[in-house]
């Protein structure tokens with residue numbers, strides 16, 4: 493069997509083919525990141541569709557297609573014309589931070605945590621969809637005519653390209669509108685966020701016969717990219733964990749049931765047709781590669797090979813810490829007011845020290861995420877990592893050290909596409925298993941006060957952010 497996986501991510505849309513020979517990239521298209529104002533991040537829906545169509549055309553000789561989509565990014569469109577009436581509001585977009593603050597002050601977080609398992613944060617789709625209904629007049633016109641469609645990007649792509657308006661439970665679990673216990677849209681949550689429930693897509697399984705594209709190819713898996721990567725990492729048993737280092741760093745651990753742990757997100761790993769749901773815990777760090785890119789943009793280094801090793805001991809050992817809260821702090825703090833900062837600068841601090849602290853700060857934040865997963869992450873073995881920063885040997889060893897766990901650096905860079913394609917094969921009734929391989933790093937002992945130093949830096953930026961927000 494040959495499977496086409498389309499990985500529609502935050503920065504690119506990629507077509508890959510999986511067969512018995514392995515997985516290979518066929519096409520990759522970058523799309524524009526649109527920043528209309530500070531804190532706002534948008535994509536052009538038509539540009540994404542054009543790239544998806546090009547990916548579909550890139551591999552006609554396949555048996556089925558799997559689609560992996562960026563998590564919480566969402567939009568509105570017209571049911572009749574299938575034309576978008578809003579931009580894609582990207583998961584990083586914080587335009588609804590004030591809505592979240594208001595709802596929090598009204599005590600609404602109890603409901604979102606209880607039903608959807610999610611804190612109130614602009615990351616999730618619900619407030620973004622509510623914003624569209626409130627701020628785009630055409631949304632209300634279409635709603636009055638029963639023509640409004642609201643959803644995450646997968647639902648738009650599927651409606652437009654297969655004619656089936658649907659989403660899957662993994663994506664639905666990122667919206668804050670899903671009742672996790674029964675995997676149905678929650679009417680009370682929808683009402684609270686101002687999202688008309690009738691405009692949302694039906695929720696179907698992650699795999700199975702999900703429709704066909706105009707060229708006749710069947711869609712047999714549709715899943716959030718992070719969950720696809722979890723499958724691609726070979727996670728099959730509770731405790732299996734992965735961390736993907738992209739724009740942000742996303743840690744997911746399979747669980748044997750729906751688990752609720754403060755600050756961590758219970759989520760759906762996948763729901764195969766006719767089978768019970770598989771659950772996971774998710775914890776994100778908003779700025780990972782984006783923090784490193786920021787350091788490069790402001791001139792702290794120029795080539796990535798410059799930051800693959802450092803002569804000096806870690807910056808944290810010298811009292812220098814960086815908190816990568818460049819877009820706020822996600823798991824387990826959920827604090828959008830926090831901002832990035834170096835703490836402990838002195839007259840002899842060099843650019844190299846500062847960028848070393850950036851890498852360390854990302855590792856410390858990931859360690860906070862792991863700690864908040866209450867030792868569930870990595871219980872079954874090493875934590876498998878992938879993504880851009882996993883190619884930096886110094887960072888990987890420092891990460892293993894601060895996690896206090898063995899880290900497996902995957903040899904396969906395309907784990908999202910791999911997992912998506914494997915699930916698509918299963919959705920078509922076949923199986924393509926690939927044994928994950930990688931380089932294993934053992935943690936070294938580090939002084940306990942390093943984590944303490946980072947914690948106090950992180951608390952300081954939170955206090956500063958709160959003071960600025962209330963002034």
Ligand SMILES: O=P(O)(O)OC[C@H](O)CO
Nearest residue numbers: 501502562563583738739
């Ligand atoms: O598209 P990526 O790989 O940056 O992943 C984005 C996540 O799905 C956001 O939650």
